[in-house]
Amino acid sequence: xxxxxxxxxxxxxxxxxxxxxxxxxxxxxxxxxxxxxxxxxxxxxxxxxxxxxxxxxxxxxxxxxxxxxxxxxxxxxxxxxxxxxxxxxxxxxxxxxxxxxxxxxxxxxxxxxxxxxxxxxxxxxxxxxxxxxxxxxxxxxxxxxxxxxxxxxxxxxxxxxxxxxxxxxxxxxxxxxxxxxxxxxxxxxxxxxxxxxxxxxxxxxxxxxxxxxxxxxxxxxxxxxxxxxxxxxxxxxxxxxxxxxxxxxxxxxxxxxxxxxxxxxxxxxxxxxxxxxxxxxxx
Numbered sequence: 001x002x003x004x005x006x007x008x009x010x011x012x013x014x015x016x017x018x019x020x021x022x023x024x025x026x027x028x029x030x031x032x033x034x035x036x037x038x039x040x041x042x043x044x045x046x047x048x049x050x051x052x053x054x055x056x057x058x059x060x061x062x063x064x065x066x067x068x069x070x071x072x073x074x075x076x077x078x079x080x081x082x083x084x085x086x087x088x089x090x091x092x093x094x095x096x097x098x099x100x101x102x103x104x105x106x107x108x109x110x111x112x113x114x115x116x117x118x119x120x121x122x123x124x125x126x127x128x129x130x131x132x133x134x135x136x137x138x139x140x141x142x143x144x145x146x147x148x149x150x151x152x153x154x155x156x157x158x159x160x161x162x163x164x165x166x167x168x169x170x171x172x173x174x175x176x177x178x179x180x181x182x183x184x185x186x187x188x189x190x191x192x193x194x195x196x197x198x199x200x201x202x203x204x205x206x207x208x209x210x211x212x213x214x215x216x217x218x219x220x221x222x223x224x225x226x227x228x229x230x231x232x233x234x235x236x237x238x239x240x241x242x243x244x245x246x247x248x249x250x251x252x253x254x255x256x257x258x259x260x261x262x263x264x265x266x267x268x269x270x271x272x273x274x275x276x277x278x279x280x281x282x283x
Contacts (some may be wrong), residue, residue, distance in 0.1 A: 001081040005058060010140045013065045014108060015074050022057030024049075024087045030115040031093030031211070031243055034059070035219040038072055045069050045236070046216045048188075049088065050111040050141075057087075060084040062111035062140070068268045076146050089219045090242050092118065096207065098183025101125045102174055103149070104167050104197055105131055106189025110141045112211045117148040126150050126180065130170050136161035168196045175204060182206050187246060191255045198246035207275070208246035211235045215259055229253050 006018040024034060033048045045067075051060040066076040076082075093116055101120045102115035110131045121127050127148070132155035133139045139161060145152045154162030155170050163170050167189070175182060187197045188211040201208045214237050217223040221239040228237050229250035235241065 001086045002081060004076055004078055004080050004082065006078050007076070009064065011137050013074075013137075014140055015065070016062050017061045017063065017073075018058050019061065019082065019085060020057060021059045021085050021087075022087060025052040025054050025057050025059050028052040028054075028059065028088040028090035030095075030119045031112075032088035032090045033242065034061070034085050034087030035089060035216065036061075036073075036082055036086070038069060038134070039083045042072075042083065043069050044084075044086075044217055044219070046089070046213075046219065048108075048111045048211075050114050051116075060109050063268075064108045064245050067265055068272050069118055071272070086219060089238060089268050091240065093186070093243055095119050095123055095125050096184040098125055098181050100182050101127055102171065102185045103127065103129045103170060104181050104185060104187040104193075105141075106167055106193040107132070107138060108140065109187075109189030109193075109211070110145070112188035113186055114144060114148070116143060120186075121148055121150070124185075128149070128153070128174060130155060130167045130174075132156065132167040133168070134158065141173075141204070151171075166196075167193065168200055171197065171200060175201070175206070184209070185246075186243075187211070191251055191258065194246060194249075195251035198251075199247065202247050210246035210249060211248065212244060212254060214254060215260065228257075 001129050003020045008016045033046050035044050037044050041133050049062045050062050063070050065071045096188050105113040117127050128151045129145045129149040130153045134157045139154050153170050158197045185208045187194050194210045214226040216226045216238050221236040226237040227234050230244050231248040
């Protein structure tokens with residue numbers, strides 16, 4: 001069992017967790033993730049490690065409540081436990097030693113770029129981080145990014161906070177700033193956002209790395225659930241990724257595969273809500 005040491009709500013549906021997981025923390029590198037299972041009958045879901053402390057033996061996770069498992073996890077607090085935390089999984093990020101690196105995070109994708117900002121800055125890169133959400137409430141980790149970045153830009157689609165527009169709109173401004181050319185871009189977030197960033201940077205020939213989020217089960221490349229097409233070839237995000245050259249990804253296929261179990265997910269949510277109402281009636 002893995003004990004939850006601390007929690008913090010970042011938005012109405014986004015929560016930060018610090019867990020006790022010494023072996024995972026000892027070997028974790030930026031870009032890697034874990035697969036958790038809440039209990040013996042629970043499903044296995046992948047979560048990015050936003051940070052890790054090797055000395056204290058802790059890891060940090062940022063979770064968006066969107067399905068049965070994440071909604072259940074959302075209710076847990078310090079002192080509660082999680083049955084399984086497997087990791088670190090995936091290939092660590094290949095850190096580019098460039099003069100200027102730009103990190104783009106959409107929503108909880110910001111949890112992916114946060115450890116990369118620290119790693120890139122340690123390599124001597126000038127780090128610009130862009131974090132965005134539809135509204136101010138959905139902009140997460142801005143203050144944390146300020147501690148590990150040279151410049152941080154918050155964006156909101158509705159203009160309620162920071163730069164009015166998408167993360168891609170802000171990236172256009174940075175690309176057009178000829179005084180500080182961009183050597184590499186790292187991006188994580190919703191599939192449409194990553195696709196838009198890749199198409200934006202393609203004409204400029206800027207190296208663009210994206211962190212993919214396909215459905216995963218075992219995390220070792222055996223089930224094939226996380227397969228993605230990169231440059232026309234099949235890859236497994238759990239062992240070959242999760243990061244790939246953004247200009248080579250088949251985003252349409254990735255988006256389609258993410259909806260493969262939509263009906264089952266909706267049924268599971270309905271059943272959970274039904275059980276919750278029954279429990280309220282019994283009380």
